[in-house]
Amino acid sequence: MTTSVSRMIERDGKVELSLGDDVRDSACFNHDIAPTEARERTWTKWNVAALWVGLSICVPTYTLGGVLTAYFGLSVGEALIAILLANVILLIPLTLNAFPGTRFGIPFPVVLRASFGIRGSNVPCLIRALVGCGWFGIQTMFGGLAIHLLLSAIVPPWQTLGGLGQVIGFFLFAAMNLYVVIRGAESIKWLETLSAPLLLLVALGLMVWALPHVSLSELMARAPSRPADDSVIPYFLSGLTAMVGFWATLSLNIPDFSRFARSQKDQIVGQIIGLPLTMFFFAALGVVMTAASASLVGETVADPVSLIGHIDSPGWVAVAMVLIVIATISTNTAGNIVSPTNDFQNIAPKLINRTGGVLLTGLVGTLLMGYDLLQKAGVIVSDVTMESLYSNWLLGYSSLLGPIAGIMAVDYFLIKRQRLDVISLYREGGRYPAINVAGFIAFGVPVVLTLIALTTGIGRWFYDYGWFTGSLLGAAVYYLACRFVVTREANADLPVVERVGAS
Secondary structure, eight states, X not given: OOOOOOEEEEETTEEEEEOOHHHHTOTTOOTTSSOOOGGGOOBOHHHHHHHHHHHHSSXXXXXXXXXXXXXSOOOHHHHHHHHHHHHHHHHHHHHHHHHHHHHHOOOHHHHHHHHHOTTTTHHHHHHHHHHHHHHHHXXXXXXXXXXXXHHHHHSGGGGGGTHHHHHHHHHHHHHHHHHHHHHOHHHHHHHHHHHHHHHHHHHHHHHHHHGGGSOHHHHHHOOOSSOTTSOHHHHHHXXXXXXXXXXXXXXXXXXXXXXXXSOHHHHHHHHHHHSHHHHHHHHHHHHHHHHHHHHHHSSOOOOHHHHHHTOSOHHHHHHHHXXXXXXXXXXXXXXXXXXXXXXXXXXXXXXXXXXXXXXXHHHHHHHHTHHHHHHHTTSSOOSOOHHHHHHHHHHHHHGGGHHHHHHHHHIIIIISTTOOOHHHHTSTTSSSOSSOHHHHHHHHHHHXXXXXXXXXXXXXXXXXXXXXXXXXXXXXXHHHIIIIISOOOXXXXXXXXXXXXXX
């Protein structure tokens, strides 16, 4: 019996894989992480922009201005500038690392196989997955609170459940999120495209509601919390690094979405339209709403879910909570479930499919929030809120992802020169090794330096500006390791890509 052989075919600048038994039967392949076909790459720039609107409008974004003013010593104006600048900077790794996904239709774990090795890719994948699972748990807590307040407004006796009602809301919200991702990419595309204009209208409405209750001139004139004689530069750079770290995870796994884009232009323009201004506007809304909350509800409230819950109108509370649930689902599904789902599949593609990856993500995220769930249910009595501890830990942990972003970009553009052997990415014993030593050297050097700076205080700036120092050093070390330490794969003998006419 003749075994069919896979072929790489290029249509309109997009390379797709014609599957043969050599790849189909490989232990490194399943259909959920297979390259998308050219006909499946339907996301326009507006779909990509809608993705970022859905990702950006969420409770953590709302609180960013307060984080920068309270913990980083910035004024309101400085904080908003830092948020805008950080997201403009983020467009660089986001658009660069999206390229292989758009051209070859491959997800994030498979892109990593080129720089870390077929099996070595599991290390950065699991690092990324753990962050995603943690944020899934935190966002699901917000969503569960919104469902609890929604049911309390519709069915007043529900209020008597208290924390137990929030726990029930957590599991209801988690199930809704997991269902969307199990349905696949088209379900996510539909959700993000539907919710984006709705969420923008809601944000505008909240701004109109809050503006009469706050003086913008007084708000912008507030003195920062840092010592008066200190220079703004170190505070601003630390805050900028933290804001870049906010989307450090998505700058890695953007191929999970760009693999569905129609073209490189669509993914680039869509990200430019959707990310910086949405993040800036919603963070600014958070600053204004928090400042206006004292006039609106009689006390300062920095959490939008709790703020709306103070409104003395069950009807408006119910409507607002439905919209918050939609906003949090749109963020949670795309930002915190898709990547861990693919990352878990990468471990054992023949054993873990998309549904298995989604359920693993939900399980790990729930376990990470287990302490908080038991606390809300009244099983544990403690003043320690694990939700806030996880938030702080995850923001710091994200700074360790910088080296991976730098390695990915250098590998694809400078080492591989935008040419990949897609067939070998799905097989062991081919062009790409099981473990690429260069990738681990480049990842290990900045991580070790970051840990030394954090634990000893020597070179503290390396940790304070961790995403920038990590990504730049990781990129440089990887390039040098590939050039002088590890033998590179020759691009000259890549499989022939068959070119066919427009589909």
